[in-house]
Amino acid sequence: MSDRNVLPSGQAKIDELEMVGIVKRFPGVLANDDIDFDVRAGEVHALLGENGAGKSTLMKILYGLYQADEGEILVSGERVEITNPTDAIAHGIGMIHQHFMLVETLTVAENVALGLKSTRGLLTDIEHVSERIDELARLYGLFVDPAAYIWQLSVGQQQRVEILKALYRGAALLILDEPTAVLTPQEVDDLFRIMRQMADDGHALIFISHKLHEVIEISQRVTVLRDGRKIGTKPTSETTKSDLGTWMVGREVSFRPIKSESEPGEVRLRLDNVSALSNRETPALKGVSLEVRSGEILGLAGVSGNGQRELAEVITGLCPVTGGSVFLEGEDVTDKSVAERTERMLSYIPEERMRDGMIRNFTVAENLILREHNKAPYARSGFLDLDQIAVHTGDLIQEYNVKTPSQETYVKSLSGGNIQKLVLARELSRQPRVIVAAQPTRGLDIGATEYVHQQLIRQRSSGAATLLISEDLDEILALSDRIAVIYEGEIMGTLDAHDATAEEIGLLMAGVRPDERSEAVG
Amino acid sequence: MQDRLNSLIDLLLPVFATLAALLVGAVMLLFLKVNPITAYSALWEGAFGSTNALAETLVKATPLLLVGVGICIAFRAGVINIGGEGQMVIGAILGTLIGLNLEGWPGWIVIFLALLGGFVGGAIWGGIPGLLKAYFNVNEILSTIMMNAIAVQMMNFLLRGPMIDPSQAELASKIPQTARLLEAFRLPRLVPTRLHLGAAIAVVLAILVYILLWRTTLGYRIRAVGQSPQAARYAGISVKRHIVLALLFSGAFAGLAGATQVFGVNYRMITDGSATGFTGSAGFNGIVAALFGQLHPIGTIPASILFGALLVGANKMQRVVQVPSALIIALNGLVVVFVVSSEIWRERRQRDRLRAAAIEGEADASGPSPAVDPEVGI
Numbered sequence: 001m002s003d004r005n006v007l008p009s010g011q012a013k014i015d016e017l018e019m020v021g022i023v024k025r026f027p028g029v030l031a032n033d034d035i036d037f038d039v040r041a042g043e044v045h046a047l048l049g050e051n052g053a054g055k056s057t058l059m060k061i062l063y064g065l066y067q068a069d070e071g072e073i074l075v076s077g078e079r080v081e082i083t084n085p086t087d088a089i090a091h092g093i094g095m096i097h098q099h100f101m102l103v104e105t106l107t108v109a110e111n112v113a114l115g116l117k118s119t120r121g122l123l124t125d126i127e128h129v130s131e132r133i134d135e136l137a138r139l140y141g142l143f144v145d146p147a148a149y150i151w152q153l154s155v156g157q158q159q160r161v162e163i164l165k166a167l168y169r170g171a172a173l174l175i176l177d178e179p180t181a182v183l184t185p186q187e188v189d190d191l192f193r194i195m196r197q198m199a200d201d202g203h204a205l206i207f208i209s210h211k212l213h214e215v216i217e218i219s220q221r222v223t224v225l226r227d228g229r230k231i232g233t234k235p236t237s238e239t240t241k242s243d244l245g246t247w248m249v250g251r252e253v254s255f256r257p258i259k260s261e262s263e264p265g266e267v268r269l270r271l272d273n274v275s276a277l278s279n280r281e282t283p284a285l286k287g288v289s290l291e292v293r294s295g296e297i298l299g300l301a302g303v304s305g306n307g308q309r310e311l312a313e314v315i316t317g318l319c320p321v322t323g324g325s326v327f328l329e330g331e332d333v334t335d336k337s338v339a340e341r342t343e344r345m346l347s348y349i350p351e352e353r354m355r356d357g358m359i360r361n362f363t364v365a366e367n368l369i370l371r372e373h374n375k376a377p378y379a380r381s382g383f384l385d386l387d388q389i390a391v392h393t394g395d396l397i398q399e400y401n402v403k404t405p406s407q408e409t410y411v412k413s414l415s416g417g418n419i420q421k422l423v424l425a426r427e428l429s430r431q432p433r434v435i436v437a438a439q440p441t442r443g444l445d446i447g448a449t450e451y452v453h454q455q456l457i458r459q460r461s462s463g464a465a466t467l468l469i470s471e472d473l474d475e476i477l478a479l480s481d482r483i484a485v486i487y488e489g490e491i492m493g494t495l496d497a498h499d500a501t502a503e504e505i506g507l508l509m510a511g512v513r514p515d516e517r518s519e520a521v522g
Numbered sequence: 523m524q525d526r527l528n529s530l531i532d533l534l535l536p537v538f539a540t541l542a543a544l545l546v547g548a549v550m551l552l553f554l555k556v557n558p559i560t561a562y563s564a565l566w567e568g569a570f571g572s573t574n575a576l577a578e579t580l581v582k583a584t585p586l587l588l589v590g591v592g593i594c595i596a597f598r599a600g601v602i603n604i605g606g607e608g609q610m611v612i613g614a615i616l617g618t619l620i621g622l623n624l625e626g627w628p629g630w631i632v633i634f635l636a637l638l639g640g641f642v643g644g645a646i647w648g649g650i651p652g653l654l655k656a657y658f659n660v661n662e663i664l665s666t667i668m669m670n671a672i673a674v675q676m677m678n679f680l681l682r683g684p685m686i687d688p689s690q691a692e693l694a695s696k697i698p699q700t701a702r703l704l705e706a707f708r709l710p711r712l713v714p715t716r717l718h719l720g721a722a723i724a725v726v727l728a729i730l731v732y733i734l735l736w737r738t739t740l741g742y743r744i745r746a747v748g749q750s751p752q753a754a755r756y757a758g759i760s761v762k763r764h765i766v767l768a769l770l771f772s773g774a775f776a777g778l779a780g781a782t783q784v785f786g787v788n789y790r791m792i793t794d795g796s797a798t799g800f801t802g803s804a805g806f807n808g809i810v811a812a813l814f815g816q817l818h819p820i821g822t823i824p825a826s827i828l829f830g831a832l833l834v835g836a837n838k839m840q841r842v843v844q845v846p847s848a849l850i851i852a853l854n855g856l857v858v859v860f861v862v863s864s865e866i867w868r869e870r871r872q873r874d875r876l877r878a879a880a881i882e883g884e885a886d887a888s889g890p891s892p893a894v895d896p897e898v899g900i
């Protein structure tokens with residue numbers, strides 16, 4: 001491979017790709033307003049911006065999923081028409097989406113081959129595909145078993161399959177839309193290693209993330225969008241985290257929320273030796289006990305998939321226990337329904353907001369009443385009070401600063417950050433006594449994250465007992481009063497947030513107990 | 523002005539689609555060496571040409587509307603009810619039993635009880651597949667179809683045995699039919715035609731179901747369950763219960779349609795061995811009417827009238843130009859295909875228009891423009 005214009009995969013490099021004067025309008029929104037953007041072979045170019053700034057839209061235009069209303073795309077100075085993903089792939093452009101597009105019940109090789117012409121006519125040529133996958137995997141250090149089924153793979157491995165799929169199709173330019181949002185810290189390191197190698201080999205990479213430290217770590221240049229407009233492009237080495245934050249939001253942001261000393265009151269949520277099964281019928285919780293008091297935030301740290309989801313669902317009543325009891329304000333609610341627990345002012349910010357927290361084809365107003373639709377002021381003796389609903393929806397949209405064209409807009413066309421604001425508005429405006437917040441800032445920009453944090457702290461001040469489940473250790477450390485660590489369905493330990501260190505928590509997250517540690521040392 | 527024109531076009535689109543279907547039908551008629559103009563004027567004449575024809579159209583539209591309104595509820599809850607035929611039959615049987623056994627009671631009480639009986643009968647017949655789906659995960663498409671078969675056999679058995687007209691029982695012919703209902707038990711006529719009170723009841727119920735679905739908490743829950751069972755569960759809404767309720771209501775309206783047919787049109791039950799012999803396939807055509815009406819109870823009103831008109835007009839057309847009845851069925855199918863396609867086209871137009879509006883009104887994004895997701899089809 002001595003040819004300087006060829007990538008290890010055998011594909012020609014894209015020396016420079018330019019998007020010039022891109023304009024994209026949606027009903028009531030100007031998603032991209034005259035944006036210039038370019039990326040070169042051998043670099044990672046980060047794209048930053050708040051939720052709804054227009055990052056995904058710009059990338060979907062590049063990948064042919066949307067058509068720009070104005071503007072053009074130039075590959076190495078030549079104008080190209082990209083009207084669908086097939087065109088994009090033909091020009092060497094690949095995209096890893098925010099949500100994976102793999103078929104769970106097929107193998108890695110079958111997924112890669114899906115939609116491609118077989119070299120053997122109507123017969124599949126899986127051996128051929130597998131060989132090529134192995135070859136690419138070796139070249140790029142992307143190790144996956146071509147014969148493994150997708151459902152057997154971790155999220156990080158599935159992402160590698162997506163990357164392989166793009167490389168297999170000859171991607172010289174790779175768009176990664178929030179690839180790290182779903183990864184564990186370890187998996188992020190692996191991904192960055194792969195990305196660095198790809199860039200060194202001459203690929204052009206576009207990287208979208210809300211995590212500023214990741215942008216600083218991996219990118220050579222960074223472009224910031226705000227409200228659909230481009231604010232600017234800079235070499236990453238000339239910026240700092242707080243520069244970028246200010247740039248993105250248009251004001252200074254605090255990375256550490258300010259909060260007063262906690263004044264914990266009575267125990268509001270108690271789990272006593274709770275066990276539960278996952279939806280694959282394997283033990284997910286093994287005798288979990290914990291307490292959350294009024295006016296405190298208990299952070300639950302842990303690598304995802306260690307029982308966090310089941311824990312949240314056991315508390316909210318969505319998942320039955322196989323042993324133990326759940327108490328809300330001293331009352332045993334183990335056998336109570338979701339509705340009965342809601343009555344006791346339990347609020348839940350679910351991890352999968354688009355699946356559990358919102359109904360895509362309902363309007364903003366309809367979604368805001370989801371939890372209390374049968375209570376005053378939204379309903380009276382079985383009838384919805386549309387006037388009252390409109391008034392309260394208007395108030396909540398204002399108070400929580402939700403950007404939506406109208407109350408009648410379908411939720412599916414709002415950006416991720418605004419959808420999360422709707423969930424918060426609904427769950428927090430009812431003055432909850434106990435809050436379960438699962439990954440409340442996943443996929444949110446720093447402005448929105450700051451906002452969510454402020455809201456949770458406000459709830460803490462007004463006496464709510466909050467269980468904060470998060471994979472983001474910084475978030476846990478910034479918000480919690482006490483920190484519990486979960487590993488394989490067990491609580492490894494509970495620490496006081498004052499004297500907890502990231503290292504200590506990290507070890508517990510990896511399943512190493514303090515006593516084992518001292519043994520290892522001594 | 524432009525807006526007005528656009529919404530007018532949208533409103534008339536089903537009409538254009540119907541015309542297009544009739545145009546294709548005209549070609550088919552030409553192949554059969556029939557003058558399409560003669561044929562279609564007969565169809566129009568038959569459906570709307572006189573007070574009587576119009577009344578007949580509305581009489582045929584009534585069961586379609588009742589079944590269709592029920593279908594709106596089921597489909598909005600995400601369950602597919604193919605059991606309208608059986609639910610109509612059971613509703614009719616229960617209503618008839620009440621009518622035959624309460625002789626001597628005041629007419630309006632018996633009518634009320636009989637229609638209520640039809641409602642309850644249909645509810646039971648729809649509720650069973652609902653329970654099976656909710657608690658045993660039995661596919662409702664299969665179970666409702668099977669319930670149709672059971673209902674028909676039950677009707678055949680009852681009309682040949684226990685419920686047979688006593689005067690027929692003595693005859694050798696033994697026509698499987700019940701005795702005639704007393705004059706006093708028949709649904710009042712609205713005008714001196716066959717148009718009966720059932721039509722008015724159906725329209726009122728369509729409005730009530732609209733209110734149910736969009737103005738009550740029960741309707742909200744039903745729609746939530748249909749749109750996202752996970753989110754419904756999260757909100758503490760019992761998915762199982764609302765699936766059962768939706769099928770129950772859906773069946774109830776079909777059952778009412780069955781009872782209305784007996785008390786408003788036939789005044790007795792008679793069977794030719796099939797469900798269609800009694801229902802005239804209203805249990806299936808009601809689904810089509812509901813889909814045509816965009817699963818909206820109010821939209822289902824004109825949709826039912828259109829299909830009623832096609833059914834009645836086609837009879838006349840068949841008599842006048844002597845075409846095979848299969849052609850009528852084909853014509854019906856064509857209308858459905860064209861209307862569904864025009865619906866897709868309408869959504870696309872609306873999307874383009876919203877886009878254009880967004881460009882113009884960029885400065886004030888305050889207008890209530892329902893956003894449309896270009897990735898989602900219909």
Ligand SMILES: Nc1ncnc2c1ncn2[C@@H]1O[C@H](COP(=O)(O)OP(=O)(O)OP(=O)(O)O)[C@@H](O)[C@H]1O
Pocket residue numbers: 026027029030031049050051052053054055056057058413414415416417443445893894895896897
């Ligand atoms: N298909 C669509 N229909 C209507 N509006 C849309 C559509 N897709 C995006 N938008 C709107 O365009 C704007 C930009 O959205 P986009 O998804 O590009 O944001 P983003 O920067 O990727 O945000 P996030 O960080 O939340 O992913 C938002 O206001 C969004 O509501």
Ligand SMILES: [Mg+2]
Pocket residue numbers: 055056057098177
């Ligand atoms: Mg995005």
